[in-house]
Amino acid sequence: MSEFLINLTAKRYWVFVIAALIAYVPLTHAKVRPWVAAAMNLLFIKLYLTTNQWVCVVAALLAFFLILQCVAIQPRIRGVACAILVLVTAALFVLHKFPALWFVDPDHKVLGVLAMLGFSYVTLRSFDMLRGIYESRFPLPTLPELTNYLLPFHMLAAGPIQSYSDFQLQPAVPEELTSVAALRAVERIAFGMFKKYVLAMMLQRTFLTGFTTSGWYLLWEVQIFYIWLYLDFSALSDIAIGVGILLGIATPENFNRPYVARNMIDFWERWHISLSQFIRRNIFIPIQVSLMRKTQGRRPLLCASCAFTIAFVLCGLWHQGTLRYLLWGALHASGLLVTNLYRAQLTKYLGPAGVKAYLANFWIRLAATALTFEFVAFSLAFVDIPLTVFFPIGTPVHP
Amino acid sequence: MMNGSPLHDSNTEMPLTALQWIGRVMVIAIELILAFWCSVGGDLFYYQGF
Numbered sequence: 001m002s003e004f005l006i007n008l009t010a011k012r013y014w015v016f017v018i019a020a021l022i023a024y025v026p027l028t029h030a031k032v033r034p035w036v037a038a039a040m041n042l043l044f045i046k047l048y049l050t051t052n053q054w055v056c057v058v059a060a061l062l063a064f065f066l067i068l069q070c071v072a073i074q075p076r077i078r079g080v081a082c083a084i085l086v087l088v089t090a091a092l093f094v095l096h097k098f099p100a101l102w103f104v105d106p107d108h109k110v111l112g113v114l115a116m117l118g119f120s121y122v123t124l125r126s127f128d129m130l131r132g133i134y135e136s137r138f139p140l141p142t143l144p145e146l147t148n149y150l151l152p153f154h155m156l157a158a159g160p161i162q163s164y165s166d167f168q169l170q171p172a173v174p175e176e177l178t179s180v181a182a183l184r185a186v187e188r189i190a191f192g193m194f195k196k197y198v199l200a201m202m203l204q205r206t207f208l209t210g211f212t213t214s215g216w217y218l219l220w221e222v223q224i225f226y227i228w229l230y231l232d233f234s235a236l237s238d239i240a241i242g243v244g245i246l247l248g249i250a251t252p253e254n255f256n257r258p259y260v261a262r263n264m265i266d267f268w269e270r271w272h273i274s275l276s277q278f279i280r281r282n283i284f285i286p287i288q289v290s291l292m293r294k295t296q297g298r299r300p301l302l303c304a305s306c307a308f309t310i311a312f313v314l315c316g317l318w319h320q321g322t323l324r325y326l327l328w329g330a331l332h333a334s335g336l337l338v339t340n341l342y343r344a345q346l347t348k349y350l351g352p353a354g355v356k357a358y359l360a361n362f363w364i365r366l367a368a369t370a371l372t373f374e375f376v377a378f379s380l381a382f383v384d385i386p387l388t389v390f391f392p393i394g395t396p397v398h399p
Numbered sequence: 400m401m402n403g404s405p406l407h408d409s410n411t412e413m414p415l416t417a418l419q420w421i422g423r424v425m426v427i428a429i430e431l432i433l434a435f436w437c438s439v440g441g442d443l444f445y446y447q448g449f
Contacts (some may be wrong), residue, residue: 010439180415183423190427191415201437 006157007114008239009197012029012047016396017154020044030172031364032036034144037249044153045117068133082134086127093123098321099173118156120318123235125150125280127165131282133278158236160254160274163281168249172208174248185245192238199232211385226377230258233272252277258376262368263342264335267376275315283311302374304340309333331379 021041027033046054064168067085071078095101096114105111105270120178129149132138141149149167177185207224209217237254244251252274261267268276284307291303346355357366415423 002435009435058404187423190430190434194430197413197434197438198430237442 006048008157008236014078015088016044016047017243019354020153022039024247025177028173033173034142036146038147041147041151041153045151048116049113053109056116057113061147065141065146066149068140068146071133076138081115082130089123089126089130094305095121096120096123097317100321102328112168112244116156117151118158121155121159121161122150123316124161125164127282128161129132129276133162138164148198154240154247154249157232157240159272160240160252161239161278162250162252162274164243166252170250177248182246185242188238188242188245192197192235194235195231195238196207198236199335200228200235203228203231211381220383222377224379226373227259229380230255230271259373260369261372261388262365263339263372264332264375265339265343267372268332271376279311279315283314284308285390287311301341301344308336308340312336319383328379331382335375379389 023032024036024040040053042058045057049057050346064085067081071081092110092114095104096111096119096253102108102111129138129141133140145167149162149164152162155162203224208221208228211218211221211225213221234255241251241253254273255271256270258267258271261270287310288303291306292300295303312333313326313329315332316325316327318330319325346358350358
């Protein structure tokens with residue numbers, strides 16, 4: 001995530017936000033706003049890159065735009081143009097995410113730029129947009145639209161991942177911001193800052209040891225790690241959403257109390273919501289529909305299971321191109337599979353009325369929530385835990 | 400259908416009293432002061448751990 005490079009407590013970040021609010025919010029001309037927003041987004045990136053790097057980003061953006069413009073001139077090449085852009089974006093993404101390939105860029109000139117841009121998120125936004133253009137669901141973007149969708153400065157640090165559909169649907173000139181709405185937005189930002197730099201930091205400093213402990217403390221640390229990650233990550237979304245409200249840019253919600261999820265399907269409807277919605281519309285549903293057609297609808301559970309597996313293994317690799325994250329994705333896929341199969345069995349044996357009573361039962365809900373919490377906590381710890389926990393090579397380290 | 404965070408709905412917003420404004424602004428100020436202080440190494444919670 002480029003949150004490691006974009007320091008949210010640095011003066012320059014907040015001076016920029018305030019300057020952006022002063023310059024951008026009063027604008028009411030629908031044709032001027034996108035250009036000013038694009039200038040704002042490119043200027044923000046300039047704060048974190050050298051001039052040469054920034055020129056390369058602008059050149060890449062222009063090249064992206066010009067390739068899309070070829071489609072306007074010759075609509076028959078729509079598929080080829082989108083394919084080229086997908087392949088180039090995917091190649092850069094693979095370089096960004098797979099440490100085994102970093103020897104290609106030993107000075108990290110390209111990797112540094114990709115990291116600053118939060119290229120994982122840029123990749124998903126690109127794919128969402130290109131798919132919409134390929135399927136002719138949306139018109140070709142103008143240059144400022146392309147810039148503003150791919151590189152929104154307030155969503156660079158760690159998302160959320162706005163869908164291209166939502167981007168196109170948002171009003172060109174939003175409703176005037178009332179004082180109460182502005183206060184709520186500032187409250188959201190302040191609470192996000194408090195969650196990240198006070199609550200999450202307190203948990204980290206007090207309880208987390210990087211899983212270098214052993215015994216019962218390790219189990220405790222697994223629980224705290226999940227809570228810390230939720231506080232830290234959701235805080236970034238709160239800040240982005242608050243800034244988005246002040247700017248008049250619709251920014252999607254990303255978290256909805258994931259710690260109360262009763263199963264893994266519910267969890268992914270509450271955790272990193274923008275990512276799970278991307279996965280659902282661009283990976284899960286197309287794969288499931290394709291498999292249902294091939295099997296003529298005779299094996300719906302098998303189709304869903306295959307779609308879950310592929311989608312979440314890719315999700316794991318999207319986080320990082322390592323075996324451990326691939327296994328993390330597979331673990332979550334298995335959780336989703338089990339949830340789906342269990343639901344099907346419940347419906348088969350209890351019927352609709354029985355399922356309703358089952359879902360309404362407090363003790364069952366409590367047990368399901370606890371089980372889901374532990375599954376998620378251990379799966380998150382799995383990607384962070386040193387291998388020496390599983391394969392001790394010396395005396396365990398005590399706190 | 401838009402899934403973005405609704406910017407705001409002025410039709411459902413309740414006006415705030417002066418006291419509510421003061422209270423909420425104070426909470427914002429406290430949260431921001433604590434956040435910036437902790438981020439520069441201020442030790443709010445000094446605890447030895449287990």
